[in-house]
Each structure stands twice: as structure tokens, then as C-alpha cells.
Amino acid sequence: MLIKNLRRFSFVDRLRRLQRVWKYQIVSEVSRYWQENRILNANPEFSLLLGAYRQIYADSAAANLVSWLERKDSFRQDVDDLTYGETPFTTWLALIPLMQLQPHEKFAELGCGTGILSLYLSFCQGVSATGVDTIETFITNANQLAMQFQLPAEFRTLSVLDLDLNEFQVMYCVATCFSEATRKALALKMADCKPGTRILVVTHEMEHPRLQKQTELKLPFTWGRDTVYLYEIQADLEV
Numbered sequence: 001m002l003i004k005n006l007r008r009f010s011f012v013d014r015l016r017r018l019q020r021v022w023k024y025q026i027v028s029e030v031s032r033y034w035q036e037n038r039i040l041n042a043n044p045e046f047s048l049l050l051g052a053y054r055q056i057y058a059d060s061a062a063a064n065l066v067s068w069l070e071r072k073d074s075f076r077q078d079v080d081d082l083t084y085g086e087t088p089f090t091t092w093l094a095l096i097p098l099m100q101l102q103p104h105e106k107f108a109e110l111g112c113g114t115g116i117l118s119l120y121l122s123f124c125q126g127v128s129a130t131g132v133d134t135i136e137t138f139i140t141n142a143n144q145l146a147m148q149f150q151l152p153a154e155f156r157t158l159s160v161l162d163l164d165l166n167e168f169q170v171m172y173c174v175a176t177c178f179s180e181a182t183r184k185a186l187a188l189k190m191a192d193c194k195p196g197t198r199i200l201v202v203t204h205e206m207e208h209p210r211l212q213k214q215t216e217l218k219l220p221f222t223w224g225r226d227t228v229y230l231y232e233i234q235a236d237l238e239v
Contacts, residue, residue, distance in 0.1 A: 032059060039089040043124045049149055053116055056141050060086055060222065063114050066137050085176060091219045092117055098230050099198055101127055105169040110160040115142030122153035132158040161185055165193050176203040176226065187211065195235040202228050210234050
């Protein structure tokens with residue numbers, strides 16, 4: 001299937017794709033095996049959903065190819081906001097305690113990619129989760145998995161700026177490739193959320209008086225170690 005897809009591209013494009021395949025299939029395969037073992041040790045029952053997920057995306061290269069093809073076909077391959085990357089399972093396990101998710105709270109993943117992180121929360125913790133992304137194939141497949149396992153999760157084909165953030169009490173946003181304009185607009189939307197809302201943001205700090213940084217830490221991602229910032233929305237100051 002991969003070779004068949006590569007025939008669609010020019011020689012230079014093929015070389016670039018093969019370099020990425022080499023990285024993901026050779027270098028990242030060992031890491032993927034280790035990551036999956038860690039998360040299955042924490043939650044063995046997750047093997048059911050993970051197995052179904054791997055039937056769709058055999059590895060990170062497969063998901064990356066889906067993203068790249070859809071952006072290429074829709075002439076969006078140069079839009080940095082849509083660049084694909086993954087949060088490793090071990091990093092996700094480290095971030096979940098910071099969210100302090102309560103049973104009644106709703107979680108949103110802004111730029112959810114394949115949706116596996118939101119699916120994990122719904123499957124293992126019963127969390128009501130919503131993921132948004134502009135790659136329609138990701139959204140379709142994630143909704144199918146949510147339906148297959150009867151999870152309280154839904155996925156929407158939306159820009160992160162088009163989602164009503166007031167629906168949620170906890171959010172996760174990988175802002176690594178977001179433009180400055182996108183980040184500023186998103187910070188304004190986040191600042192309008194209810195006091196007590198917790199938001200995890202990767203790479204870039206979000207600047208607004210109501211976004212109070214609680215902590216920051218360095219964790220590994222598929223593109224290298226990066227900073228995660230935890231914010232909590234503060235009430236308006238009384239004058």
C-alpha cells in the first residue's frame with residue numbers, strides 16, 4: 001500500500017517520503033513497542049482498543065501519511081498549523097495526573113490527530129471526551145472506534161478556533177506548529193472559559209491575564225523533548 005501511494009509523487013517527493021518511512025519504521029518501531037508496553041502495563045484492558053486502532057494505523061508513519069496525503073490533495077501541505085506529530089503514550093501517562101479530571105468534567109483535545117489520546121481517556125477512565133481536527137480521515141476513523149467500543153467520546157472536523165471551549169473543564173493542546181496569530185486567537189478563547197478550567201499547552205506559552213500558569217515541565221514527543229505548560233483560568237479581578 002505504501003509503495004502504491006508513493007507512485008503518486010515526483011521523484012523528490014518519493015525520496016522525502018522514504019526518508020520519513022525509514023525514520024518511523026526503523027528508528028521509531030522500537031520506541032513504539034516500548035511505549036505500547038508501558039501503557040498496556042498500566043491498563044491491560046486497553047489492548048482491545050489499541051488492537052483495533054493498529055488495524056487502521058499500523059504505526060506513526062501510516063498516520064503521518066494520512067495527514068500528508070489529505071493536506072496535499074486539498075492544497076494545504078504548506079499550512080504549518082496542520083503539521084502532524086504525536087504525544088507518546090509515556091508522556092500522556094505523565095500528563096493525565098496534572099489534569100485532575102473529575103467524573104463530571106468534560107475533556108477537549110484541540111488538534112487531536114488520530115484521536116488515540118482522547119479514546120484512551122474514554123476507554124480507561126470513562127471520561128467524556130471531544131477531539132477536533134481538520135483532517136477528516138482522522139475524525140471519521142476516531143468516531144468509528146468510539147462507536148465500536150461504545151465510548152463517551154466524539155470527534156469533530158473543526159479548526160481549534162471554531163470549537164466552543166466553554167463546554168469543557170479540561171483541555172489539551174499541542175500548539176507546536178500553530179502560527180502566532182492562531183496562538184493569540186486561541187489564548188483569547190481560552191481566557192473566556194470558566195474559572196477553574198485547566199489547560200495543558202505544548203511548546204508555546206499562552207499569554208493572557210486570566211491564564212495563570214501552574215507549572216511547566218519537559219517531556220519527550222516524537223519531534224524531541226518539549227515544554228508542557230499547565231494553566232488554570234482565573235476569575236476576573238475585582239476593581
